[in-house]
Structures are given as structure tokens and as C-alpha cells.
Amino acid sequence: MQIPETLNRLVRLLGKLPGVGEKTATRFAFFLLDEPLEFSQDLARVLLALKENVRLCSRCFNLTESERCRICDDLRRQNGTICVVETIPDLVAIERTGEFSGTYHVLHGAISPLSGIGPNDIKVRELLERLKSETVQELILATNINVDGEATALYLKKLLTSIDVPVTRIASGVPLGGDLEHIDKGTLGRALANRRPL
Amino acid sequence: MQIPETLNRLVRLLGKLPGVGEKTATRFAFFLLDEPLEFSQDLARVLLALKENVRLCSRCFNLTESERCRICDDLRRQNGTICVVETIPDLVAIERTGEFSGTYHVLHGAISPLSGIGPNDIKVRELLERLKSETVQELILATNINVDGEATALYLKKLLTSIDVPVTRIASGVPLGGDLEHIDKGTLGRALANRRPL
Numbered sequence: 001m002q003i004p005e006t007l008n009r010l011v012r013l014l015g016k017l018p019g020v021g022e023k024t025a026t027r028f029a030f031f032l033l034d035e036p037l038e039f040s041q042d043l044a045r046v047l048l049a050l051k052e053n054v055r056l057c058s059r060c061f062n063l064t065e066s067e068r069c070r071i072c073d074d075l076r077r078q079n080g081t082i083c084v085v086e087t088i089p090d091l092v093a094i095e096r097t098g099e100f101s102g103t104y105h106v107l108h109g110a111i112s113p114l115s116g117i118g119p120n121d122i123k124v125r126e127l128l129e130r131l132k133s134e135t136v137q138e139l140i141l142a143t144n145i146n147v148d149g150e151a152t153a154l155y156l157k158k159l160l161t162s163i164d165v166p167v168t169r170i171a172s173g174v175p176l177g178g179d180l181e182h183i184d185k186g187t188l189g190r191a192l193a194n195r196r197p198l
Numbered sequence: 199m200q201i202p203e204t205l206n207r208l209v210r211l212l213g214k215l216p217g218v219g220e221k222t223a224t225r226f227a228f229f230l231l232d233e234p235l236e237f238s239q240d241l242a243r244v245l246l247a248l249k250e251n252v253r254l255c256s257r258c259f260n261l262t263e264s265e266r267c268r269i270c271d272d273l274r275r276q277n278g279t280i281c282v283v284e285t286i287p288d289l290v291a292i293e294r295t296g297e298f299s300g301t302y303h304v305l306h307g308a309i310s311p312l313s314g315i316g317p318n319d320i321k322v323r324e325l326l327e328r329l330k331s332e333t334v335q336e337l338i339l340a341t342n343i344n345v346d347g348e349a350t351a352l353y354l355k356k357l358l359t360s361i362d363v364p365v366t367r368i369a370s371g372v373p374l375g376g377d378l379e380h381i382d383k384g385t386l387g388r389a390l391a392n393r394r395p396l
Contacts, residue, residue, distance in 0.1 A: 013244060044241075054204055
């Protein structure tokens, strides 16, 4: 291919983005070439600032640009309720519901024996330390409803029996708009087992 | 959304890439955050170098990092055959076939009365000047087979009647693997009209 080396290098780098192949990367590169110089400059500046400015909140391990994240700093949030999630995108998803006004604890992973990830590889110790120093009314385990997420929730539940804190788990069942006829049997079985009084 | 401002800015900029919405841009941003610092640095460096290093070939208007592009500089290419294309990606597509060993002329657009793009907005004058100074055996019009591409080809054909150069147009008809039953009637009509002796 007779395209200039700089463009080639850009295509190779953009091709590493998740879900981006050579064709899409080439399209991005040509787009960047057509845009005014300022666009590439802005993008370059933000890329360099990203790693420098963004770090993890010292309390909940959410992303932040200062010592504590905006949620931990927000006086209107209930400090007594902690929602434990696996990743930042999970936190963002829960924030988007607008249904939660407590604080978070981001584990940055889930326990996964198959991938060799144990409790020491995620922010479990930090959670325990936090529970010692803070007054907590409820700990919501909002790890994923899959093998690793369930294992992590079970592990945390066992670990926390010694501490006098109510531990809850997010509900699992038929999703909104879910059609019983087409839902997988695992989910349906779970929905039946977890039925609640109306 | 409680994500840091630097990350927000990155998401907004990445969201301007073609075909990328807020969700994909967020995914890219989190990916960049997880990658080692070097990746962001490399990307920033290439972005800044892009506009500086890459310019248009003074002869054919292909992309290049020097005065002339690699194709024009290549002594094995036949200078006497010029393939006229609308865009660089079109040139790249033809190069990929490996069927063409001549040189190119990139118009950087097509005549489009509806979009207000006339011959003076694309590299037509430059093509005429080139035809005056070079000895050309064949001019292949490889503009797109759509309204604008056809209009451009017709315009160029008329314009070049005064110059003694054979002008050809790429073939249009049923594509490879094309199933006559499912091909659109326009293409099939064209394929019939353009039939050639076997």
C-alpha cells in the first residue's frame, strides 16, 4: 500500500482500539487528515493530559482529577450506603439510572480463579479497611450476574459475616420488556426462585 | 455523569470520528485509560506529526511525505497511463487490486451541481496542465459509478476532446459473484448495454 508512513503508523495505533480493524482505522485516519489541524492538536493534548490528570479516588477508587472523586465529595450522597461494583463503566451505568444516592466502591475486577485473579488482585482489602473506619448501614453487592461476579459477591458475603453490616445483592430475574417465552431458562429459573410477595 | 472532565473531553473528541457515538467513544476512552502511558503518547505524537508530515504530491495529488508521492517516484510505473480518481481511498482501492501499473491523478472530489461543487473546486485545471507537459497514451476515468462520478467523467471527456489522448472509462456491470436474479435493474441494464464480444 502506497500510503505515507505517518498515516500508516496512525492506522496501526488506531487499529488497537477495541472493535476497530484496519478498515475502520484507515477511515478514522483519513477523517483526521481532512479535519483542521486544531482537531488533531486538541486530541493530542487531551491524550497527554489523560494519564496525568485522571487518577483513582483514594476512598472509592472511582476516577477523579483530585484526591477524592465527585461522588465522595458530594455532601448530598448518603455515606452510609456503599455500592460495590466491578468497574468504572458499571458505576457509570448505575449512576445513569438515577436510582442510587449512596457512594461506591470500585473493585477494579472480579475474583476469577480461571484467570488467576484472586481477592488480593482487586480492591478487597481497601473495602475492608473502609468498613472499619466508616459507619455503614448497607453494603450493596452490584458485581455482575455471571460466574466471576457471583463468585466475588459470595466471597465478600462470607468475608463480611464477622462485620455487623447488612449485605444485599442486586436483584436478578426477567429484564424489563422481557418475554417469558424467549427468556433463557437460567434467568427464568432464577426469577421464579427469587419471587417476592406482591 | 460523574466522570472526570479530561475523560469527558476525550469522549467528546473521539465521538466526532466517523461512525463513533458516545457509547463507543466512552469505550475507547476507558481503553486508553487502561493502556500504558506510552500508547497515548505515541498516538499524540503521530497525531501532531500527521498534518505536518503528510501533504499532497505536487504532480498527482496523492498523499506523500516528500515533494512527490511514492507512485510518481517509482520508476517501474508507466508514466504514460493516468488513472483519474475522486479520492485517496479510491486510489488505495485500485492499488489493492494489483492490476494497475500506471500513475494517478486524484481530483479530491467530484463535480456535483447539487452540492455546489464545480470543476474549479477539484483538481481539473491541474490535470489539464499535466496533460500539456506530459506524454500520455491513455487517460482512464475511474470516478465513481454514481451521479456525481458519471457527471465528472462526462465533463472531463468533453473537456479533453481538443487534446489528442485516448480517454477510457472503467467498466460498469454485474459485479463478481453477482446473481442476475438479485441485481438491481439499473446495473443489469447497464451490463446488457455494455456487452462485449467474447
